[in-house]
Amino acid sequence: MKKNILVIPGDGIGPEVTTWGKAVLEQIAKGFGHDFSYDEALMGHAAIEATGNPLPDETLEKAKKSDAILFGAVGHAKYDNDPSLKVRPEQGLLKIRKELGLYANLRPILLFDELLNASSIKPSILKGTDILFFRELTGDVYFGEKTRSEDNNTASDLMIYHRYEVERIARKAFEAAMQRRKRLCSVDKANVLESSRLWRETVQQIAKEYPEVQTDHMFIDNAAMQLIKDPKQFDVVLTANLFGDILTDEASQIAGSMGMLASASVGESTGFFEPIHGSAHDITGKNLANPLASILSVSLMLEIGFGLKDEAKVIIDAVDQVLKEGFRTNDIADDTTNPYKVLGTKEMGQLVLK
Amino acid sequence: MKKNILVIPGDGIGPEVTTWGKAVLEQIAKGFGHDFSYDEALMGHAAIEATGNPLPDETLEKAKKSDAILFGAVGHAKYDNDPSLKVRPEQGLLKIRKELGLYANLRPILLFDELLNASSIKPSILKGTDILFFRELTGDVYFGEKTRSEDNNTASDLMIYHRYEVERIARKAFEAAMQRRKRLCSVDKANVLESSRLWRETVQQIAKEYPEVQTDHMFIDNAAMQLIKDPKQFDVVLTANLFGDILTDEASQIAGSMGMLASASVGESTGFFEPIHGSAHDITGKNLANPLASILSVSLMLEIGFGLKDEAKVIIDAVDQVLKEGFRTNDIADDTTNPYKVLGTKEMGQLVLK
Ligand SMILES: CC(C)[C@H](C(=O)O)[C@@H](O)C(=O)O
Ligand SMILES: CC(C)[C@H](C(=O)O)[C@@H](O)C(=O)O
Numbered sequence: 220m221k222k223n224i225l226v227i228p229g230d231g232i233g234p235e236v237t238t239w240g241k242a243v244l245e246q247i248a249k250g251f252g253h254d255f256s257y258d259e260a261l262m263g264h265a266a267i268e269a270t271g272n273p274l275p276d277e278t279l280e281k282a283k284k285s286d287a288i289l290f291g292a293v294g295h296a297k298y299d300n301d302p303s304l305k306v307r308p309e310q311g312l313l314k315i316r317k318e319l320g321l322y323a324n325l326r327p328i329l330l331f332d333e334l335l336n337a338s339s340i341k342p343s344i345l346k347g348t349d350i351l352f353f354r355e356l357t358g359d360v361y362f363g364e365k366t367r368s369e370d371n372n373t374a375s376d377l378m379i380y381h382r383y384e385v386e387r388i389a390r391k392a393f394e395a396a397m398q399r400r401k402r403l404c405s406v407d408k409a410n411v412l413e414s415s416r417l418w419r420e421t422v423q424q425i426a427k428e429y430p431e432v433q434t435d436h437m438f439i440d441n442a443a444m445q446l447i448k449d450p451k452q453f454d455v456v457l458t459a460n461l462f463g464d465i466l467t468d469e470a471s472q473i474a475g476s477m478g479m480l481a482s483a484s485v486g487e488s489t490g491f492f493e494p495i496h497g498s499a500h501d502i503t504g505k506n507l508a509n510p511l512a513s514i515l516s517v518s519l520m521l522e523i524g525f526g527l528k529d530e531a532k533v534i535i536d537a538v539d540q541v542l543k544e545g546f547r548t549n550d551i552a553d554d555t556t557n558p559y560k561v562l563g564t565k566e567m568g569q570l571v572l573k
Numbered sequence: 574m575k576k577n578i579l580v581i582p583g584d585g586i587g588p589e590v591t592t593w594g595k596a597v598l599e600q601i602a603k604g605f606g607h608d609f610s611y612d613e614a615l616m617g618h619a620a621i622e623a624t625g626n627p628l629p630d631e632t633l634e635k636a637k638k639s640d641a642i643l644f645g646a647v648g649h650a651k652y653d654n655d656p657s658l659k660v661r662p663e664q665g666l667l668k669i670r671k672e673l674g675l676y677a678n679l680r681p682i683l684l685f686d687e688l689l690n691a692s693s694i695k696p697s698i699l700k701g702t703d704i705l706f707f708r709e710l711t712g713d714v715y716f717g718e719k720t721r722s723e724d725n726n727t728a729s730d731l732m733i734y735h736r737y738e739v740e741r742i743a744r745k746a747f748e749a750a751m752q753r754r755k756r757l758c759s760v761d762k763a764n765v766l767e768s769s770r771l772w773r774e775t776v777q778q779i780a781k782e783y784p785e786v787q788t789d790h791m792f793i794d795n796a797a798m799q800l801i802k803d804p805k806q807f808d809v810v811l812t813a814n815l816f817g818d819i820l821t822d823e824a825s826q827i828a829g830s831m832g833m834l835a836s837a838s839v840g841e842s843t844g845f846f847e848p849i850h851g852s853a854h855d856i857t858g859k860n861l862a863n864p865l866a867s868i869l870s871v872s873l874m875l876e877i878g879f880g881l882k883d884e885a886k887v888i889i890d891a892v893d894q895v896l897k898e899g900f901r902t903n904d905i906a907d908d909t910t911n912p913y914k915v916l917g918t919k920e921m922g923q924l925v926l927k
Binding site: 294298299302303307309313339340341344361363365366367371372373374375377378380381382383408409410411412413414415416417419420423436439440441444446447448449461464465466467468469471472477497 | 648652653656657661663667693694695698714715717719720721725726727728729730731732733734735736737762763764765766767768769770771773774777790793794795797798800801802803815818819820821822823825826831851
């Protein structure tokens with residue numbers, strides 16, 4: 220198979236972890252005889268520094284021409300500490316999601332048995348959990364109009380949904396549910412928000428096309444609680460952009476660490492694959508970041524982006540193997556971990572490669 | 574002390590649990606020689622059924638004249654299943670919050686040692702947790718303008734904050750932090766939302782008035798994760814209406830169950846005291862609801878509303894005692910609970926009274 224892959228390392232630990240994602244991709248290509256070519260581009264703070272623009276035109280053009288994108292992370296403490304800065308790293312990420320029409324963000328909660336103890340949640344509660352989140356990614360309060368009053372004393376963001384936006388992601392989520400345990404939980408705040416009422420109505424409508432799927436609706440506050448209380452009750456979870464952002468980060472505790480979770484954003488054409496963790500400037504450059512989320516992003520690229528199931532499985536098995544042998548990065552180590560088996564980014568990356 | 578208390582039982586399990594909150598209040602009044610008088614009023618679905626209005630004028634008038642309000646819950650499955658209904662129970666609750674100027678919702682996460690095992694989170698992670706949430710309650714996307722397009726295909730809610738709204742709740746939260754461990758974490762989504770940037774700027778400004786308080790800012794997605802990963806890191810958490818709704822429900826898992834958490838809403842005058850749980854129509858009328866959140870709401874009324882610390886403590890001690898003796902309602906029972914000590918609403922209420 221011949222594919223053009225664009226690598227966008229981004230900021231913070233982005234470059235460190237993406238190095239290992241890419242290395243795994245190269246190895247898979249070699250092993251399975253695929254012809255993958257690579258290009259690289261800037262985004263986020265790195266791009267602002269170099270060009271003044273968090274998403275340079277050149278990056279967007281390369282992105283549109285590629286078959287898949289492997290992304291790291293964006294963000295920088297400077298902007299977090301100064302909310303008045305007008306040009307911000309995250310704008311690059313939001314713009315590329317919008318420009319590429321990446322409306323569906325898939326976040327599988329993959330639970331490696333070896334990491335059951337790494338979580339703050341009891342193993343008995345976690346065991347058997349298998350959730351696939353569908354987070355809407357190009358609408359909601361993320362993209363609605365923003366205002367700041369003249370006197371600087373009032374600020375707003377419009378939380379807005381169009382029916383077609385809900386329909387298209389709902390269909391994707393129901394299709395996925397049909398391939399899984401045939402349960403779907405849609406999360407909203409329909410008891411307060413008009414946009415959530417449109418969301419709920421629309422999901423109820425689409426649900427009729429999938430009578431085999433058992434559909435539930437849950438309020439976001441309750442969902443945030445149920446996810447911790449009894450995660451096994453969920454199969455496919457469908458939700459809006461903001462609620463999905465919150466729930467999936469929370470759900471990372473099920474997998475033991477943010478450092479283990481990958482996501483696939485798909486929609487109109489090119490797929491976009493990234494760890495769900497952020498730029499983590501506090502540990503940047505210290506060889507402490509967990510490269511597994513980036514490596515698992517590559518397995519999502521192979522499976523969801525290119526339909527290469529066997530190749531994807533080889534990666535997951537390799538990760539599983541390394542964990543079985545007791546190796547951990549800092550974020551997934553626990554009291555029972557042999558301290559000699561706690562590895563840096565590089566060492567963990569190399570082990571998975573082997 | 575002479576006080577007028579308005580009881581609004583509301584919907585679902587509201588009436589069941591409020592009965593016990595009120596009974597405890599009466600007992601305290603008797604024991605300490607206070608002169609509390611009571612009135613009752615309708616809100617939510619119950620009020621819609623009786624008057625067509627989720628917050629009848631009569632209820633609002635009584636509320637304004639009272640010294641404190643003991644509230645149960647609102648909500649009904651009928652409205653949850655039909656997002657197109659225009660008159661909804663929750664409107665009553667939102668309107669009374671706004672009309673009474675209840676802009677600060679305090680939600681203490683009170684952790685009874687006896688319930689450490691009732692949580693899905695590991696006891697070692699929980700032990701020592703003591704968080705006080707300040708949730709803004711009369712602004713945000715809850716109260717911004719709502720629209721629905723003519724063709725019914727687009728819906729929106731305006732997420733909006735004014736500087737004074739952030740300032741007044743921030744001051745209350747910083748004052749509380751000064752009385753506690755002097756740490757405050759403000760939660761927002763300033764990397765994406767303009768209203769969050771105003772929020773963050775304003776909190777940074779107010780923080781200067783409290784140099785002794787160690788102030789942090791966290792994004793909501795990260796906060797939802799950190800709350801489960803390491804709840805002990807938090808002292809006072811300050812956040813907006815929507816984010817506070819989500820985080821405090823999630824945090825209920827720290828206390829073992831929603832059925833244990835009470836909240837106090839304060840602002841311009843009359844205080845409003847309620848369990849954080851909802852109407853729970855699935856268990857309504859089955860003598861299954863946990864009355865402790867309502868009983869603990871009464872202790873908040875006594876302490877925060879009336880400044881009666883000793884009286885408040887008597888209630889907390891009584892709850893502690895009952896838990897120490899091994900008694901539980903269904904929601905807080907675990908594998909180690911003696912099945913004969915799992916009680917109904919009524920029996921638990923009676924025990925605390927004793
Ligand atoms: C960096 C930020 C803009 C982004 C988001 O909020 O979508 C991130 O948290 C994510 O979940 O991908
Ligand atoms: C019932 C609902 C409107 C309410 C809210 O969202 O504020 C509830 O969830 C709460 O937290 O008090």
